[in-house]
Amino acid sequence: MDDPVLLTGAGGAVGEAILEGIGDAYEWKLMFHSPPAEEPSHEYLVGDVADDEDVAAAVEGVGAVIHLAGDPRPEAPWDSVLANNIDGTQKMYEAAVDEGVERFVYASSNHAVGAFETDRRTPEMYREEDDFLLDGSEFPRPGNLYGVSKATGEVLGRYYHDEHGIKVCNIRIGNLTRGHPPIDYERGQAMWLSYPDCAHIHECALEADYEFEIVYGISDNDRKYYSLDRAREVLGYRPQDNSAHFEGEDRVVEPDA
Amino acid sequence: MDDPVLLTGAGGAVGEAILEGIGDAYEWKLMFHSPPAEEPSHEYLVGDVADDEDVAAAVEGVGAVIHLAGDPRPEAPWDSVLANNIDGTQKMYEAAVDEGVERFVYASSNHAVGAFETDRRTPEMYREEDDFLLDGSEFPRPGNLYGVSKATGEVLGRYYHDEHGIKVCNIRIGNLTRGHPPIDYERGQAMWLSYPDCAHIHECALEADYEFEIVYGISDNDRKYYSLDRAREVLGYRPQDNSAHFEGEDRVVEPDA
Structure with missing residues (x-):
């Protein structure tokens, strides 16, 4: 990836994790919804993903987009996810294909499939001995309207890939926490x-060769109900962490350790 | 179904076909976007599906909804399908669950899966000897933004069913024409x-016992790439027509015959 990479929603936790890990590996163009508290160490702009002019300025000259921006609250009301997540993602795709952007990495979410976690399946499905596994080919089952908006973003990506040829990777992100897994929360582990x-x-999503993918973005946890097969096979994803390594006596209990 | 059935988009072709066929079998409440040219023979109201008050008035007292309303144009621009199809369908579902409506029949579309018709597959997939078949469990592949909006309506139904228990039947409607199949148009046949x-x-969708379904709404055409298995098994659908019966010498050529 020689051209700059646009990172929207750069002020959130996923953006923070990305910039901490691969901030030096790319030329970045960061997009923030509100002015950042500290001066970023990369080129940036402040704008709204539902504003055509802001979005056009954001994608100008970039070779790839990592689209994280949107209302991140699982309990967000419909009007907000309709505007910020659904309309915002469509505008970003439209501008990206207009600009000739090569690939689009979309932050989908476990909430797009949260309703697979039925009363009948839980809590067993959160445990290592259970064999329920989602592989990314499923018709979505959102657990909330935020999840509906994330599933709609995946469908938009399918359309823009099929119609315009842009490479699309949807990452259904799990429970991101710094340092150690959520404590006393089996689903989060x-x-x-x-x-x-x-x-x-x-x-991996910026480098691998693919056309349209839906993968799960979780660590290599012993207990999981999301398959990592597609991420390993297509993206070359090699996770280094596992929530099981933090259990028992080795468990890290201080926050942000 | 003892309570009235709300039929939105009552002025369109699908609504016309429904009322011609089963108009006498139910107590209807029709919803039109603009005042009908002729006085309807059923209770009706005029309103906008993206208006909360209109939608609340529409669902009041009904036991089931057949939701056809929306911008029906495959080439409709994003702003229109976002407002009329996506936002309008969410508002209709929200009002329906608030009212305690028992079931919701949603007019989805072949356009939700139109991009399965790739250059590599067509025109062979439109012909009887080809074995490509979609069964309704597919992740959507819309061929246009209208199709994106229809797929989003299906995802909304999945959410409202899982979260609120309302029975949902999505019918991916094919190419509806009165009298005889489209002429010289293999896809349409x-x-x-x-x-x-x-x-x-x-x-069938008003009477059968189901929880959440996605079925294809086509006649029993010899040449087809949509499976009727779910519609037959779950809904008890027994189509009487077949586009192949209109070929050759028996072919009906006059419009609206």
């Missing part, structure tokens, strides 16, 4: 994504 | 839906 693995899977 | 079969599949 099953879908833990460490900061280094978050940066690594996005680097 | 493969996905033809006759007026009687259109009314019948909607009656």
Whole structure:
């Protein structure tokens, strides 16, 4: 990737993990929704993903987009996810294909498939001995309207890939926490994504050869109900972390260790 | 179904086919976007599906919804399908679950999966000897932004079913024409839906026992690439028409015959 990479939603946790891990490996163009508290060490702009002019300025001259921007709250109301997540993602895709951007990495979410976690399946599906596994080919089952918006972003990517040829990688991001997995939260341990693995899977998505993919973005946890097969096979993803390594006596209990 | 059935988009061709076929079998409440040219023979209201008050008035007292309303143009621009199809469908679902409506029949479309018709597969997939078949479990591949909006409506239905228990039947409607199949248009013949079969599949969707379904709404055409298995098995759909019966010497050539 020689051209700059646009990173939208650069002020969020996923953006932080990416810049910490692979900030030196690319020329970045960061997009923030509101002015950053500290001066970024990369080129940046402040703008709204639902504003055509801001979006056109954001994609100008970039070779790839990592699109993280949107309302990140699982409990976000419909009007917000309709504008920020659905309309914002369509505008970003439209501008990207207009600009001739080569690839688009989209931050989807475990919430796009949260309703697979039925009362009948849980909590067993969060445990190592259970064999329920989602592989990314599923018709979405969102657990909330935020998840509906994320699934819609995947469908938009399918359309823009099929119609315009842009390479699209949707990463259904699990539970990202810095340092150690969520404590006393089996679901979060099953879908833990460490900061280094978050940066690594996005680097894979910027480098690998693919057309349209939906992969799960989690660490190599012993307990998981998301398959890593597609991420390993197509992206070359090699996660280094595993929430099981933080259990028992070795468990790290201090926050942000 | 003892309570009235709300039929939105009652002024369109699908609504016309339904009312011609099963107009006498139910107590209807029709919703039109603009005032109908002729006085309807059923209770009706005029309103906008993206208007909360209109939608609340529409669902009041009904036991089921057949939701056809929306911008029906395959080439419709994003802003229109975002407002009329995506936002309008969410508002209709939200109001329906608030009202305690039992089931929701959603007019999805062949355009939700139109991009499966790749250059490599066509025109062979439109012909009887080809074995390519979609069964409704596919991740959507819309061929246009209208198709994106229809796929999003399916995802919304999945969410409202999982979260609120409302029964949902998505019908991916093929090419509806009155009287005879499209002429000199293989794709349209493969996905033809006759007026009687259109009314019948909607009656099935009002009567059958199911939780969440995605079915294809086409006649029993010899040449087809949409499976009717789910519609037959779950809905009890028994189509009476077949586009192949209109070929050769028996072919009906006058419009609206």
